[in-house]
Amino acid sequence: MIDIVVLGLNHKTADISLRECLAFSADQTEYALERFRAIDAIEEMVMLSTCNRVELIFSSKSQAIATDAAKQCLSELKAIDLAAFDSVLYKYRNEDAVRHVFRVASSLDSMVVGEPQILGQLKNAYRLATIQKTSGVVLNRLMHKTFSVAKRVRTETGIGDHAVSISYAAIELAKKIFGTLEGKRVLLIGAGEMAELAVEHLIRNRCGEIRVANRTLERAIEMARRFRGQAVGLEEISESLIHADIVISSTGASGLVVTRDQVKAVMRPRRNKPIFFIDIAVPRDVDPEINRLSNAYVYDIDDLQGVVDENVQDRQKEACKAERIIDEAVIQFRVWMESLDAVPTIVSIRQKLEAIADGELQKTFHGLSHLTDHDRQAIQKMTQAMINKILHEPTQYLRRNGAMGNMPAQLDVVRKLFHLDPE
Amino acid sequence: MHEILSIAAIAYVLSSAGSIAHLYLRKDVFLNVSRILLPLALILQTIWIGHEWIATGRVPVFSLHQVVAVLSWVLAGVYLGSTIWLRMPVLGVFATTLTAILSLIAAISPSVQVADIKPFNSFWVFFHVIAVFIGEAFFALACGIGIMYLIQESAIKSKRRGFLFSRMSSLETLDSAGYGCIVVGFSLLSVGLVMGFVYARITWGRFLSWDPKEVWSVITWILYAVLIHERLAVGWRGRKSAIMAIVGFIVVLFTFFGVNFLLKGHHGGFTRI
Numbered sequence: 001m002i003d004i005v006v007l008g009l010n011h012k013t014a015d016i017s018l019r020e021c022l023a024f025s026a027d028q029t030e031y032a033l034e035r036f037r038a039i040d041a042i043e044e045m046v047m048l049s050t051c052n053r054v055e056l057i058f059s060s061k062s063q064a065i066a067t068d069a070a071k072q073c074l075s076e077l078k079a080i081d082l083a084a085f086d087s088v089l090y091k092y093r094n095e096d097a098v099r100h101v102f103r104v105a106s107s108l109d110s111m112v113v114g115e116p117q118i119l120g121q122l123k124n125a126y127r128l129a130t131i132q133k134t135s136g137v138v139l140n141r142l143m144h145k146t147f148s149v150a151k152r153v154r155t156e157t158g159i160g161d162h163a164v165s166i167s168y169a170a171i172e173l174a175k176k177i178f179g180t181l182e183g184k185r186v187l188l189i190g191a192g193e194m195a196e197l198a199v200e201h202l203i204r205n206r207c208g209e210i211r212v213a214n215r216t217l218e219r220a221i222e223m224a225r226r227f228r229g230q231a232v233g234l235e236e237i238s239e240s241l242i243h244a245d246i247v248i249s250s251t252g253a254s255g256l257v258v259t260r261d262q263v264k265a266v267m268r269p270r271r272n273k274p275i276f277f278i279d280i281a282v283p284r285d286v287d288p289e290i291n292r293l294s295n296a297y298v299y300d301i302d303d304l305q306g307v308v309d310e311n312v313q314d315r316q317k318e319a320c321k322a323e324r325i326i327d328e329a330v331i332q333f334r335v336w337m338e339s340l341d342a343v344p345t346i347v348s349i350r351q352k353l354e355a356i357a358d359g360e361l362q363k364t365f366h367g368l369s370h371l372t373d374h375d376r377q378a379i380q381k382m383t384q385a386m387i388n389k390i391l392h393e394p395t396q397y398l399r400r401n402g403a404m405g406n407m408p409a410q411l412d413v414v415r416k417l418f419h420l421d422p423e
Numbered sequence: 424m425h426e427i428l429s430i431a432a433i434a435y436v437l438s439s440a441g442s443i444a445h446l447y448l449r450k451d452v453f454l455n456v457s458r459i460l461l462p463l464a465l466i467l468q469t470i471w472i473g474h475e476w477i478a479t480g481r482v483p484v485f486s487l488h489q490v491v492a493v494l495s496w497v498l499a500g501v502y503l504g505s506t507i508w509l510r511m512p513v514l515g516v517f518a519t520t521l522t523a524i525l526s527l528i529a530a531i532s533p534s535v536q537v538a539d540i541k542p543f544n545s546f547w548v549f550f551h552v553i554a555v556f557i558g559e560a561f562f563a564l565a566c567g568i569g570i571m572y573l574i575q576e577s578a579i580k581s582k583r584r585g586f587l588f589s590r591m592s593s594l595e596t597l598d599s600a601g602y603g604c605i606v607v608g609f610s611l612l613s614v615g616l617v618m619g620f621v622y623a624r625i626t627w628g629r630f631l632s633w634d635p636k637e638v639w640s641v642i643t644w645i646l647y648a649v650l651i652h653e654r655l656a657v658g659w660r661g662r663k664s665a666i667m668a669i670v671g672f673i674v675v676l677f678t679f680f681g682v683n684f685l686l687k688g689h690h691g692g693f694t695r696i
Contacts, residue, residue, distance in 0.1 A: 156449050161589040176579060179593035271658025274594060291580060295661045303582050310584070 002043065002138060002340065002408055003063040006097040007070055007089060008055030011111050014088040022078055022085060024049035026128065032077050033132040039073060041066035044136040046129040046143065048104070050121045052111055057101060059138040059408075067091060098333050101142060102326045105150040107159065114159040114315045119150050137409045141336065149329045156325060157318040162311035167197040169307045170278045170299065171205065174246055177276050177297060181205035187244035188212045189237065189258070190251030191223050194280050198248050199227055211240050215251065241266045241275070248278045249285035257285040263296055280304070336421065340408045342398045348420045350391060357383045425534045427471045428492055432523070432530040434464035435499065439519035446516055446590060454512055461503055461519060464526070468496040484552050488532040494556055494679075495525035501560035509564075509600050513591050517567030547622035554615030555640075559675050561608030562647070566672035568601035569665035576662055598660055601668050609647045616640055639678040646671050 009022065024032055029047050036045045036056070045058040056074070060066035071089070075082040092100045103109045107118050126143045129135040135143065154160060162172065171181070178184055185208045188199055199210065210229030213236065214220035220231035232240055234257070241247070241263060251257055258277065267275075272295050279286040279300040291298040299307075338344060361383060365376060398414065415421055441457030444450070472493060475483035483489040502518035575591045578584045591597070619637075620630040631637055650667045653659035659667075 155451055158449070158589055173579065175593060176575070176588070177594050179596040268657070272660050273658065274661065294663065297579055299582070306582065307584075 002059050002061055002337075004057070004059050004094055004097045004138065004142065004337075005063050005067060006055055006057050006092040006100050007067055008048075008053060009085065009088045009090065010053035010055075010109065013090055014085065018085055018088065019052065019054070021080055022054045022074070023051065024054065024077075026124075028077075029125070029128055030132060032073075033129060033134045035073055035077060036070065037132070037134050039066065039069045041069055044129075044139040045134040046125055046139050048122055048125040050118065053104070055104070057097070057139065057142070059136070063093060094337070095330055095334055098142065099326060099330045101146050102149045102329055103323075105146045106153040106322050106326065107150075108153075108319055108322055108326070112164060113319055114161075114164075116154075116160050119147070119154075122150075123147065137412045138337075138340075141412075142333070145329060145333055149326060152325050152329075153322040157321045159315055159318040159322055161318075162307075162314055164308055164311050164315065166280070166301070166304045166308060167194055167201055169304050169311065170198050170248075170280075171201045173297075173299060173304075173307065174202075174276050174278075175205075177274050178245065181207050181246075183208040184245040185243050186210045186229075187237075187240050187247045188223065188227075188229075189234075189247065189249040189285065190214060190253075190281065191219060192250035192280060195248045195250040195278075196223075198278060198280075202246065203227065207246070209243075211244070213237055213240065215253075238262050238266065242269050244275065245273065246276050246278065247286070248280070250280045251285050252281070253285060254283060256287050257281075258287060258290070260287045260289040260293070263287075263290045264293055267293065267295065278304070340411045342407070342411065345411050345414055345420065346391075346395050346398055349394070349414070349418050350387070352418055352420065353387045353391065354384075357387060425530075427467050427474075428526070429530040431464040431467040431471070432526040434460045434467065435495070435519065435523040435526045438464065439516070439523040442512070442515040442519045446513060446587075449590075454515075457515060457519065461499060461522075465496065465499045465503065468492065468499070468526070472496060482549050482552060486534075488529055488534050491525050491532065492529035493552075494559070495522050495529060497553075497556045498522050498525065498560040498563055501557060502564065505564060505604075511568070511571070511592055511597075511600070513571060513587070514564065514567050517570065518564060521563060521567075545622060545626075547618050547625070551615050551618040551622060554611045554618060556615075558608045558611030558615055559679065561604045561611065562668075562672050562675050565601045565604035565608060565668040568597050568604065569668035569672075572597040572601060572665035573662065573669075576665075594661065598664060601665060602654065602660070605647060605650060605668060605671075609644075609651060612640075612644055612647070616644060635682045636678065639674070639682050643671065643674050643678050646674055 009019065011019065014022075024047065029049055033045060033047055036042055036047070036058070041060050041062050043059045043061065045056065048055045048057065056070050058066060058070065071082055071086065075085075100109070105119050105122050107114050107116065110118055122143075126135065129139070162169075174181055174184075181202060182205065184202075186199065186202055188195060188210060191212070191214060203210075210224070210227045211232050212220045212224040212227065212229055213232045213234050214223065215234060217231060217233060220233075223229075224231040237258065241258070247258065249257060263275070274295045274297065277286045277290060277296070277298040279298060282301060284300050286298055286300070288298055288300065290296050361380060364379075365371065371379075394414070398411070438457045438460035441453045441455075441460065445453035445457065472483060475489065482493070484493050498518065499522045502515070502522070506515075571591050572594060574585075574587055575594055575597060578588045579594070592600075619640075623632060624630050646667070650659070650664065650671065654664060
């Protein structure tokens, strides 16, 4: 019987210094896969290495020996004493291993639940394994199933729908107003760390011109240079509002910097184009009453924090739905693993042949109404005998090969040949 | 051939159910089922229209049963065509449900023998009807998009996002898509009305006979003309535009059904039967 094993460490079990020491680059992974392939007890291997986890996913007929050998190999590859990381390693077998891989790919095991990068990283890991030919029937099937489960989780749950950081939540809201942020003009009033982060997100989304208004012009010029924008004085805010689509404000002013009347006055010249205010200053810079104007939207720091909190809760709820999808997929995969044992496959082939024979007999008898019951029984016996004789050699072959050769691969071919797992 | 309409209506209802199920359960399978059933129903209705047309020698729009069937067919066709450039699965809920309702009315309303009224067997009538119907289908889509806009805008303004928030497009996308539908609908309505007036002049010797349907059609046209003018002149967009799209479609519905049932006129015969 073949086992699937996951051996690894992640951000929950190991601190960052240890994760850094054990992380593999793409080149190192290729070399490592070659070394793991040399271990006899390991049949197949996929190796996942990210900043938050290092995992060895392998199949083996003698999992205990394979696990020890893998640990030893890992220690040699990274030149770290096994004792230094043995205690932080986790090991999952079979169903637990499959569930773990599904959860990792679906981003349920990530530091930020729902982050999308992990799936791409796992796909890269699998690609490397296929190039190095360390993946075979079992892990190929596991990986393909993993990718389809992750896709289902992403499309059928809202796990990755909402942002979980203030600046990113602001960008997501901006996207809900403007669709694309490409070419949208930004007015940055004042300068704070969070505001800068939001502007950086906007630049990544190819926003248009950036204007920076600040109490001290030097600081505005310095910021504008960083963002390749234009510096303006605080007194030019009203004029700048005519052209801006997104306004990010984070001054240290004690009163309002942007008032309702100011915005109301510019709505006509800006032909009622939507304007989105992200107010991350405390006390607030932007008059909340502006939100009551048509096509003007104001979000302050509490609103954005509310969005983030709600998103975190949403992700937790969606994670529960994702777990159900994963449970279902784990059961399906277990059925497939069990089918790799010879006996169920032989039984399935026999059932399939008998069903075909029954169907054909019924059709034949329908057209031969003159046959007696005795004749019919004789024909049925003959068909059964034919099935037995046809199946004799394949059955013997599968049983013999159970003790030698690559059984999972053989059974997989046989099951495909007879189309026993329609999907 | 009436059965074919019933089967088409069932397919539309299932397509609508698929859209709604996809909205709630987010399973692609429901959306795919909805997307397969919609053109299937459309093909069935096309067969029915083709059969009626061949049998009577004119486009079947001379009884309530026929008018509603053709209208649902046009709406389904316009929605299906719009999916190429509008990627809004939520709009499908509105469009397929409206199509399902219309096709159900067509399926359950009695199929009556319509007398052959010679003046209506005209090239002008055919293009008048088809242009107006397609225009109205675009107004229906604009109304659906307007509803979506108001829901989305309210979620953003009130900072309380419902489950529709992540499923719906951005405000700008909805606003420009709604406006696009109104411009296309308005152009077609204009063409349809001009054809109607020309036909009236040829047949009755006057462009306008102050038939209630004609009056309400002109009111509808003015309403959408104001909307387009205000948008171009002062940038009327967003909430106001969405509300106008909804009001406009209510007026369209009244012009289409209400006028026929409540007021008299030479258009009434088509839909009162």
